Amino acid sequence: MKQKSLTYILIAINIYVNAVCEEAMAELSEKLLTILSERNEFDTLDLSIELQFDHQRLVGAVKSLQSLGDVITCEQRNSKQWELTDEGKEIAEKGSHEALIYESIPLEGINQNELLGRVPNGKVGFSKAMSLGWIQIDKAAKDGPRVTKKVEAIEDGVKEICQLVKNFQIDKITEQQKNECKKRKLISEVKIVSYFVKKGNDFKTSVSKQEIELTADMIASGSWKDKSFKPYNFNALGLPPASGHLHPLLKVRTQFRQIFLEMGFSEMPTNNYVESSFWNFDALFQPQQHPARDAHDTFFIAEPEEAHEFPMDYLEKVKTVHSIGGYGSQGYKYDWKLKEAAKNIMRTHTTGVSARMLYQLAQKEKFTPSKYFSIDRVFRNETLDATHLAEFHQIEGLVADYGLTLGNLMGYIEQFFKKYGIKKLRFKPAYNPYTEPSMEIFSYHEGLKKWVEVGNSGVFRPEMLLPMGLPKNVSVIAWGLSLERPTMIKYGISNIRELFGPKVNLQKIYDNPLCRLDK
Numbered sequence: 021m022k023q024k025s026l027t028y029i030l031i032a033i034n035i036y037v038n039a040v041c042e043e044a045m046a047e048l049s050e051k052l053l054t055i056l057s058e059r060n061e062f063d064t065l066d067l068s069i070e071l072q073f074d075h076q077r078l079v080g081a082v083k084s085l086q087s088l089g090d091v092i093t094c095e096q097r098n099s100k101q102w103e104l105t106d107e108g109k110e111i112a113e114k115g116s117h118e119a120l121i122y123e124s125i126p127l128e129g130i131n132q133n134e135l136l137g138r139v140p141n142g143k144v145g146f147s148k149a150m151s152l153g154w155i156q157i158d159k160a161a162k163d164g165p166r167v168t169k170k171v172e173a174i175e176d177g178v179k180e181i182c183q184l185v186k187n188f189q190i191d192k193i194t195e196q197q198k199n200e201c202k203k204r205k206l207i208s209e210v211k212i213v214s215y216f217v218k219k220g221n222d223f224k225t226s227v228s229k230q231e232i233e234l235t236a237d238m239i240a241s242g243s244w245k246d247k248s249f250k251p252y253n254f255n256a257l258g259l260p261p262a263s264g265h266l267h268p269l270l271k272v273r274t275q276f277r278q279i280f281l282e283m284g285f286s287e288m289p290t291n292n293y294v295e296s297s298f299w300n301f302d303a304l305f306q307p308q309q310h311p312a313r314d315a316h317d318t319f320f321i322a323e324p325e326e327a328h329e330f331p332m333d334y335l336e337k338v339k340t341v342h343s344i345g346g347y348g349s350q351g352y353k354y355d356w357k358l359k360e361a362a363k364n365i366m367r368t369h370t371t372g373v374s375a376r377m378l379y380q381l382a383q384k385e386k387f388t389p390s391k392y393f394s395i396d397r398v399f400r401n402e403t404l405d406a407t408h409l410a411e412f413h414q415i416e417g418l419v420a421d422y423g424l425t426l427g428n429l430m431g432y433i434e435q436f437f438k439k440y441g442i443k444k445l446r447f448k449p450a451y452n453p454y455t456e457p458s459m460e461i462f463s464y465h466e467g468l469k470k471w472v473e474v475g476n477s478g479v480f481r482p483e484m485l486l487p488m489g490l491p492k493n494v495s496v497i498a499w500g501l502s503l504e505r506p507t508m509i510k511y512g513i514s515n516i517r518e519l520f521g522p523k524v525n526l527q528k529i530y531d532n533p534l535c536r537l538d539k
Contacts, residue, residue: 048081053225065214069188082215088227090220101212102190104182108206112182117145119176122154129168182206265530272507273395276415279439280393285417288373290396295367296327302338303375304454305483307352308360317401321364337487347486366399370416382489389421413503424495426457429477433499454484467514475501
């Protein structure tokens with residue numbers, strides 16, 4: 021019951037406030053019409069300065085009159101004006117930081133630290149007061165540096181300047197004073213939209229509120245004959261219907277997927293975020309003592325801690341090539357352990373999925389050239405910064421065929437990025453445990469004004485491919501890149517945390533509405 025009573029009270033207050041506001045707006049509108057009848061024209065900005073009245077409220081009244089029809093005519097004007105910042109407004113009211121420091125010093129002086137603690141922005145004020153010669157400091161004082169007044173009286177010129185700006189008397193300020201205030205961020209130049217108002221064809225000094233609805237009572241009593249109705253605007257747009265919105269990452273993901281499909285690639289299944297270390301590392305000829313397999317780079321799963329199902333014949337071949345070598349390689353010469361390979365992790369890349377697909381391809385009776393791709397989420401124990409996240413998306417493409425070379429790889433990558441609209445590419449030699457040769461891919465970021473690494477690439481090593489059972493004359497070229505960085509380049513985003521995570525600007529998402537195309 022009390023809740024209902026409170027609701028009724030709030031509704032009544034809201035109705036009263038709206039009525040008061042409407043009445044005040046009506047009074048202001050009639051006052052403007054009276055001024056217009058005397059002057060024939062006026063500029064809202066000049067009038068607000070003359071009347072010492074809020075410009076926005078004045079513009080609101082003009083807009084209200086404009087909605088009545090041809091009572092007035094308005095011409096929009098754009099100009100620039102100097103305004104006080106929040107700090108400038110405070111100085112105009114209370115005084116500059118240096119003046120407050122001076123006034124806070126008693127006749128006998130005061131300890132420096134105590135003085136700085138008394139005044140907001142004390143360090144700035146102290147520095148300015150010292151440079152102006154208003155105060156002095158005795159660093160040899162017994163109780164620490166002691167500050168005393170150096171002059172008997174001061175003139176707070178900064179406060180006077182801020183008051184002139186507040187009163188729209190900027191013409192009384194010298195260019196040097198203006199620059200000093202700009203440097204101290206006490207004033208800022210803002211764009212002002214004002215309106216030049218003239219009489220319209222139906223001008224009159226008093227207006228009645230136009231009705232927006234024709235009611236049954238008006239028709240029954242005949243009062244509608246004496247009332248003025250607001251014309252209907254049949255060209256006005258209605259409220260846009262609520263709709264879903266695509267995140268830029270999803271849009272770019274769709275574009276990349278379409279590019280792969282156009283280039284004849286097939287999509288790999290990537291629905292396992294948890295992967296065994298065997299497929300994520302060992303199958304890729306990455307040694308068990310590699311730094312990437314440490315806890316500071318990889319997220320390990322506590323439950324279930326280990327995987328148990330492996331193709332044992334293939335596992336033994338992987339163990340052999342790691343431990344003692346084979347297929348023309350001397351291996352890494354260490355004691356390979358199944359327990360290490362069985363550890364479950366949050367996959368650090370989707371290349372483990374590529375290894376599974378290549379193994380399946382090798383088990384077929386006859387090898388057939390294939391092209392695969394994947395786009396999905398991966399996890400790394402990264403230090404977060406403007407270009408790195410612990411959770412991101414990886415795009416990967418690979419081609420398995422006879423006699424492929426590094427030139428084929430560069431051609432595929434350039435064609436791939438060209439379809440996306442990125443033409444500024446660079447390749448840099450790199451090292452990967454499972455590719456040789458290897459290359460890093462860089463693209464120029466117009467926002468950051470520098471070359472940003474967008475991917476990695478290479479030709480898979482024989483130590484990785486031959487244990488699977490692929491023919492000796494088959495090569496596999498592959499490249500991988502994050503989904504986030506090309507999206508940042510395309511949308512001009514300089515901080516990855518503004519694209520993915522809790523700091524995402526939702527307005528940017530709303531500005532990319534869901535689009536349905538009818539066939």
